[in-house]
Amino acid sequence: MAQVLGILRTPSATAGAVRELRGAGFEKLEVYSPCPSHEIEHALDRGPSRVRIYTLVGCLTGVTLAYLMQIWMAYDWPLVIGGKPFASIPAYTIIGFEMNILFGGVLTVAGLLIHGFFLTSRRDHSAYQPSFSGDDFGCVVDCHDDQVGRVREILGEAGCAEVRVVSA
Amino acid sequence: MAAATEPLPASPDAINDDILRVLEPPSKTYVLGVLFCGALVACGVSAFLYQVYWGFGVTGLNHPVMWGLYITTFVFWVGIAHAGTLISAILFLFRAKWRNAVNRGAEALTVFSVLTAALFPLLHLGRAWKFYFILPYPNQRGLWVNFKSPLLWDVFAIGTYTIISILFFIVGLIPDIGAARDRVRDWRRHLYRVLAMGWRGTSEQWRAHSRSVLHLSGLATPLVLSVHSVVSWDFATSVVPGWHTTIFAPYFVAGAIFSGIAMVITILIPVRQAFGLQAYLRDVHFDNMGKLILITSSIVGYAYGMEYFMAWYSANPYEQMSFWYRGFGHYWWATWTMIICNVIVPLPLWFKRMRVNLAFMWIVSIFINIGMWFERFVIIMTSLSHEYDPAAWGYYFPSWVEWTILVASVAFVLFLFLIFLRMFPVIAIQEVKELHYEEAH
Known part of the structure; x- marks a missing residue:
């Protein structure tokens, strides 16, 4: 060759x-x-680059984890306020959104590192x-x-x- | 926005030479600048240690004004941090090609500002070393943080913004670090070799890189709008006259972009002059940034007027009293400084001649920086010092400790920016080249 x-x-x-x-x-x-x-x-x-899959997985993971974390913590230390449900879903949307962006961004960069650097680093x-x-x-x-x-x-x-x- | 029309340097190799020349050994003025900023930062650290030793009594904070200069300055720096993301992400998605020359400087400013901003809530804590209480970590009491509190939303918003803006900044830098590695001959070459992580500009690398930049822009755009909205909810969700309004989120976001662009202008004009980057930071950039200043200044001016209108129209005596106090009470000087700097001073920018007059633009940008700091000062002080009960009215003026820390925070951002200038390309080489080839095509 x-x-x-x-x-x-x-x-x-x-x-x-x-x-x-x-x-x-x-x-x-x-x-x-x-x-x-x-x-x-x-x-x-x-x-198209596979990085897009990382972004999608990151965003979905972030938003899911954020809601689960907040709901679980609300029930783990229940605060009784006027008989309302312990978990307050609308208020949790803010942190759900932020974690969606955070995980999406971090995994996008992970995708860049994996596909742009690590997987191609052994080539001549x-x-x-x-x-x-x-x-x-x-x-x-x-x-x-x-x-x-x-x-x-x-x-x-x-x-x-x-x-x-x-x-x- | 108009595309860049003035010609770029003849060859792309000249672009490398021009931009990487900034990395060459520094002049005496530069070293003195770094030392001066470093000395001011040391003063700030000393003031903080003094505050830790003697307690919060050394600040001007007292009942009823429990948020003072620190929170004002926190909001100020978070606002400044918005410019980088606006220029890098939002203008990228809108394909405004003029952003290519200014985005790196703006991104660096974003990272340094948001890092500085994040210090202020810690300075504001009586016991700064307990800051980790705000994070949801497992502890022996089985106690979790309150996710319904806007202050906690802020922790997540600012934390996310810090991480994403740092990642965005680094991803954009990688190809240029590769270019620096191939050009620089001193000890930094080894540093760049490690930081470039084997960047060679292969098709696979560019494919992954372009896609990452696109996705990070898509993620950062709603993020930047959310961050200052969340900061505004720190105020708007509390039932305090002057704060409890629905316009706070867009009002804060517009103000953030306004102050951020002003700070980019304040920093880039001296950089352009000092390093001979006139071919890259051209009239078109300052013209377009002047237009952004105009539109955001108009939104902010509208918000100031609308706040007064709503206070009158609401027929709520507390709201009316709060806004009367804002304009004509103890803090009248701060309010009128804010209005003059943010609404009146930028008015000549309606004329293109003034937008491309860099001396004028620089002076206007300084006024806006001052005006936007006062905006946050006015919002916080006037509302807290004159709430509902006349028996609980008070007056706050920052102490020398707080002023020292404010000045040190400005020096800290400048210090980091000066170090950055000599370590990494201040203009995105690969993006300027991309534009060069597109224009030549």
């Missing part, structure tokens, strides 16, 4: 290169970019270079040794400022 790196200058050119590569059947792609780009995201077409990032946080976009393609020529050709046509084989 070989790894070919193409360095591009704009998100549009990078998205174009990704589309060309995918069209030619190369799906093992990694793109490094200095800023987020919808164009590149659409070109890669990897669907030897092609990364500091200019990818400056003004360069990197497009790395994993391919068979006999496909290197074809990949170089596609990347060159897509407007890469530089194309090189990073590992063979």
Whole structure:
């Protein structure tokens, strides 16, 4: 297996290169970019991030826990006020809302850490270079040794400022 | 809001250079500024220790005014903390692209303000070391906190807001820490390498990052509206003349955004001048923030008028007496300072020429900061010192201990902001770049 790196200058050119590569059947792609780009995201077409599931689970857990906590504590130390029910659901909505946001936010960040960092940390990032946080976009393609020529050709046509084989 | 129209620097690499230049070794003025703020914070800590040693008698607090400068300043700093979330989350959801250059500074201000605000209820406790009594923790008495109390809602609201605004701030910073790691050559490089947690700007990272920012914005938007509403209910749910009104929540939220934007302007104008960030913090930003000031100033002005109208229209003698006292009683000076600073002074901002005149904007923002502090002072003092029973009327004036702690709190926020300026990019590099590519497209 070989790894070919193409360095591009704009998100549009990078998205174009990704589309060309995918069209030619190369799906093992990694793109490094200095800023987020919808164009590149659409070109890669990897669907929405799983972070959204974390947010939903966090929000539902937070609001449920908040109500359960307040109701349980109200019955654990009952205060008799004019014969009213011990648990006062409308008043508990405030803390229910706050805990919904708190758990939703914390789990969103947990989702980011899991999917953006921990699950991808073992991948080979030897092609990364500091200019990818400056003004360069990197497009790395994993391919068979006999496909290197074809990949170089596609990347060159897509407007890469530089194309090189990073590992063979 | 108009999109940014003035051109950005020619190359995205220049954006890194310009913004990361702020992290270079500091000037003497900067070091003196940090030391000065640090000295003021030390004075505040000493005043607090003095208060702990001698007890609450060293403050001006006494019956009937049991909430004083500390609660005033707590509400003030919580209000300031709203600007960051407004700019970062609400304007993000509305796709107001001009926010990109100012959001990082505003978010930092939010985090530092809310941390400072959280100190004040603790300072206000006679025995600050018992603060954990307010948390629902299992204890030997089997006793739980009262979840029907607005003061407890406040603990949860402020606690959530602190955590979410810190998370939002850190999530936004990660890509820029990655950029700093690739650029900075001194000892901080190792720090950035750890803090960047392996950020390389891969497509998977950006996908998760963008989605997280979107969701955090979606969560922070109702949160920011709820936080100052909950703070306002600390007042509005009690049957005190001048407090017991339904307009308190929107009135407080508008006031919070008003004061927060003013504080962002107060801080960002000197930063822009000192670090040569004119290409990033441009006229369009101050123009738009001026418009936000105008609209929130109008809402606050309307609320001031409406409070008087409702006092008259209610035909409630206590409410009428309370508002007469507010305007013409012992605290008339505070009330008129509040009205002049918050309603009259911002009026020239109706003219664009004044909104892009940064010297004028800076002076107006200072007046608003003062006016909004007085707003909370007026709400608390006038109502508590003149409740129902004339036999229980009183007068409160803060003692030197309280004034010292107030000044120290301002210095504390500035101190943290100055440290932040040299440690992390004050402008969101990746967002400015995103805008750059979009404009070039």
